[in-house]
Amino acid sequence: MRELVDAQSERLREHAPAGGQIEVAWNPEFLRESFAVEDTLHPDRLVLGFDTAHSWAETLLRQAFGKIIEAGTPTIVTDWATAELAKGAANSFLAAKISFVNAMAEVCEKSGANVVELAAILGHDIHIGRHGMRPGVGFGGGCLPKDIHGFIARADELDASEAVGILREVDAVNGRRRQRVIDLAREALGVDLRGKRITVWGAAFKPETDDIRDSPALAVAQRLHDLGATVTVTDPKALDNARKRFPELDYAEDHIAAVEDADLLIHLTEWPQFAQVDPRRLATIAHSPKVIDARSALDIDQWRDAGWTVRTLGRL
């Protein structure tokens, strides 16, 4: 690791106009999409990685983050190698937490337990914590998938493959959640999906963004389309991006009208407006009132009372 950073610094010194004046500092940031401003102004920690033989970069960064440091933000000053690992390790842990609860969901599906309640029980243990452990169709986006793959590749380069076996499993669990939704769709509609009309609620990889990078919702929608279903996708913000990337899918602006004549509705991105829909009204629009709640975000008792057949990931 040290050699890699040294080599990168050397390359910078060769190519940058400032040459030997260049000093390299690592400052990973941990902001989440749709919370970028809040996470930037109020980060839960700062990581500053330097070549400790120099102090110029440290002085500059401490000035740049002056107000945030004064506010008492934990600030960890460390070496290059540790700072470089910080980002990949943090995202790997977040991904592992999600896949852990989703692996529990797989067990719940076999045993009849309820993964939402199980996650609440686990989350109240302060050693575990309740944040970032919502079960569902798994993680996507521009960060967690890329970062665990990058971390695995780097560990392989460093001859530390065994240490990241756990991350290969994290990735495998994540992929199985998407497949589980396809399996549930086939249970609901029959193995042959040709000619079936499926409405997908959600295109963004998570709510409150138009980002569709590695979106679980669109991956599932595309697979259903490949199996012959007519798939209509709706999303409050991400339709333009989705249309460009997956022109073969159908799109609808209005999430209620999107359900007209549907044989099956699949809830794949938990936008709050989806959970606020009156299921009684929706049941009169759909061709067949069947829903898969792949984010455990709908009030399934209310939907069942309204006449819907409800399937979920990780609870009956």
Ligand SMILES: NC(=O)c1ccc[n+]([C@@H]2O[C@H](COP(=O)([O-])OP(=O)(O)OC[C@H]3O[C@@H](n4cnc5c(N)ncnc54)[C@H](O)[C@@H]3O)[C@@H](O)[C@H]2O)c1
């Ligand atoms: N999106 C986030 O919330 C977030 C949060 C923390 C960290 N990060 C990290 O920040 C980095 C960028 O993320 P992003 O979401 O802004 O991605 P992005 O894809 O939106 O932006 C990347 C930019 O880099 C440009 N680019 C790509 N390859 C290039 C190259 N070879 N030369 C010059 N420019 C190139 C692209 O054109 C694009 O404008 C990633 O490593 C990501 O993990 C992102």
Ligand SMILES: O=c1ccn([C@@H]2O[C@H](COP(=O)(O)OP(=O)(O)O[C@H]3O[C@H](CO)[C@@H](O)[C@H](O)[C@H]3O)[C@@H](O)[C@H]2O)c(=O)[nH]1
């Ligand atoms: O309990 C949870 C939390 C998240 N997700 C999914 O995980 C993915 C990532 O969500 P989130 O972490 O909220 O979004 P990002 O904006 O990708 O932020 C992650 O990636 C950033 C870029 O590296 C980091 O800076 C952040 O700390 C890290 O949370 C999304 O698909 C979510 O639907 C779940 O399935 N269950």
